[in-house]
Amino acid sequence: MQKNDIFNLEITDIGVNGEGIGKVEGYTVFVKDAVIGDVIEAKLMKAKKNYGYARLVKILTPSPDRVAPVCPMARKCGGCQIQEMSYKKQLEFKEKKVRGNLARIGGVPEELLDRIMAPIVGMEESAYLGAPFYYRNKAQFPVGEDKEGNPIAGFYAGRTHSIIPNTSCALGVEVDERILNLILDFMKEYKIKPYNETAHEGIVRHVLIRYGFRTKEIMVCLVVNAEKLPHSEILVGRLAEIEGMTSITLNVNKDRTNVILGDKVKLIWGQEYITDYIGNVKYQISPLSFYQVNPVQTERLYRLAVEYAGAGEKTVWDLYCGIGTISLFLAKERCRVYGVEVVPQAVEDARNNARLNGIENVEFFAGKAEEVLPEYYEEYEKSHGGEKAHADVIVVDPPRKGCEEELLRTMVDMRPERIVYVSCDSATLARDVKYLRERGYEMVEGRAVDQFPHTVHVETVALLTKKAQ
Numbered sequence: 001m002q003k004n005d006i007f008n009l010e011i012t013d014i015g016v017n018g019e020g021i022g023k024v025e026g027y028t029v030f031v032k033d034a035v036i037g038d039v040i041e042a043k044l045m046k047a048k049k050n051y052g053y054a055r056l057v058k059i060l061t062p063s064p065d066r067v068a069p070v071c072p073m074a075r076k077c078g079g080c081q082i083q084e085m086s087y088k089k090q091l092e093f094k095e096k097k098v099r100g101n102l103a104r105i106g107g108v109p110e111e112l113l114d115r116i117m118a119p120i121v122g123m124e125e126s127a128y129l130g131a132p133f134y135y136r137n138k139a140q141f142p143v144g145e146d147k148e149g150n151p152i153a154g155f156y157a158g159r160t161h162s163i164i165p166n167t168s169c170a171l172g173v174e175v176d177e178r179i180l181n182l183i184l185d186f187m188k189e190y191k192i193k194p195y196n197e198t199a200h201e202g203i204v205r206h207v208l209i210r211y212g213f214r215t216k217e218i219m220v221c222l223v224v225n226a227e228k229l230p231h232s233e234i235l236v237g238r239l240a241e242i243e244g245m246t247s248i249t250l251n252v253n254k255d256r257t258n259v260i261l262g263d264k265v266k267l268i269w270g271q272e273y274i275t276d277y278i279g280n281v282k283y284q285i286s287p288l289s290f291y292q293v294n295p296v297q298t299e300r301l302y303r304l305a306v307e308y309a310g311a312g313e314k315t316v317w318d319l320y321c322g323i324g325t326i327s328l329f330l331a332k333e334r335c336r337v338y339g340v341e342v343v344p345q346a347v348e349d350a351r352n353n354a355r356l357n358g359i360e361n362v363e364f365f366a367g368k369a370e371e372v373l374p375e376y377y378e379e380y381e382k383s384h385g386g387e388k389a390h391a392d393v394i395v396v397d398p399p400r401k402g403c404e405e406e407l408l409r410t411m412v413d414m415r416p417e418r419i420v421y422v423s424c425d426s427a428t429l430a431r432d433v434k435y436l437r438e439r440g441y442e443m444v445e446g447r448a449v450d451q452f453p454h455t456v457h458v459e460t461v462a463l464l465t466k467k468a469q
């Protein structure tokens with residue numbers, strides 16, 4: 001097989017990034033946007049010895065699982081990877097991916113997985129056109145310029161940093177588009193330059209929008225390569241007319257980096273945060289704080305985490321706690337909770353959230369989980385005459401890279417009866433499960449939750465308990 005070869009291909013499998021996989025005489029071909037069951041015409045773009053990457057030229061026979069995308073940009077955009085696959089198949093794919101990782105990387109026996117894995121929690125019932133859309137409470141649009149020098153907002157074309165204009169994302173809420181267009185018109189009128197990555201010039205880099213589904217409060221945060229936004233009073237006047245507008249801020253990011261947010265937030269209108277509910281817990285959310293993007297599925301995710309943790313007067317550590325979301329759910333079940341989070345603004349939100357809900361049986365620590373917990377453990381031993389710190393339950397919800405070994409070691413030392421692992425990357429979950437299984441813990445329950453329909457991402461909750469000695 002050579003570059004530019006054109007051939008017919010039947011798609012028989014799917015890769016971890018949602019790409020279709022087919023074989024021609026033993027040669028494996030990966031094709032973006034192709035769905036299992038499609039017969040396609042493909043053109044080889046990159047040829048390696050045993051495998052290659054091809055472009056989808058034409059669909060000859062569509063798969064029974066192929067659906068028309070809701071968004072016309074679905075293929076170009078890096079945001080959705082599997083929008084052309086039926087939602088039912090998406091769920092099957094995600095379930096298989098989680099199981100595959102737990103078996104292969106985690107070494108969890110297949111028979112055990114058969115017994116303990118509950119079916120994936122999908123989002124079918126909030127269906128739109130047979131699949132869930134418009135679920136995201138947060139949108140982050142990069143801002144740039146078109147060839148004529150007009151400001152544009154949109155998304156990065158898959159894996160690149162060129163911006164394709166599109167202000168109506170099928171995963172976001174309707175008001176996003178109105179806000180973006182208002183900002184772009186303002187920029188044009190007042191000649192405010194979008195940021196240019198290559199030249200490290202210009203002002204507006206990103207627009208971050210958050211929407212509280214329950215409270216209908218809106219937050220707009222403009223990420224700027226400056227200390228101030230010229231004529232901001234005009235923009236603020238216009239944005240404030242939008243019903244529900246609650247918080248308008250600037251985030252200062254003057255670094256040459258592709259990290260979206262800088263550390264500094266300046267309030268330019270309203271208050272610095274919006275509030276929202278998950279279940280009956282009220283949360284305040286600041287621009288820099290992490291907050292789950294799909295509120296419908298988040299409630300299910302947290303309920304599952306709480307169910308695995310078990311209610312009652314227990315000592316629980318909630319590591320990587322963000323604004324204290326899971327912590328407060330647990331505290332409401334009478335647990336005595338210690339939360340740990342690295343972003344100072346999120347810790348502040350977490351403390352305020354406890355107050356806001358009149359919850360007292362919770363305490364938050366700012367710092368890295370892999371430093372705070374080991375230090376606590378050591379200090380405890382020193383100040384308690386050699387007695388070791390113990391936790392009944394430890395909950396972790398790390399970012400994609402999973403937990404540091406230093407943290408896992410201390411967790412094992414604290415001998416919790418239960419470890420509840422909430423994960424947004426089942427590969428690192430599996431790696432950490434392997435570590436814990438080798439040190440006296442066994443996975444006894446697990447369930448995937450689809451927080452991110454139409455993308456390849458999936459959340460997983462796993463319960464591990466201490467094996468009998």
Ligand code: SAH
Nearest residue numbers: 290320321322325341342343368369397399
């Ligand atoms: N449980 C929360 C947050 C989960 S996201 C929720 O569901 O809302 C992961 C969180 O871990 C983020 O808030 C991030 O800021 C934080 N974080 C990242 N690295 C960390 C570390 N090393 N120690 C503690 N927190 C960390």
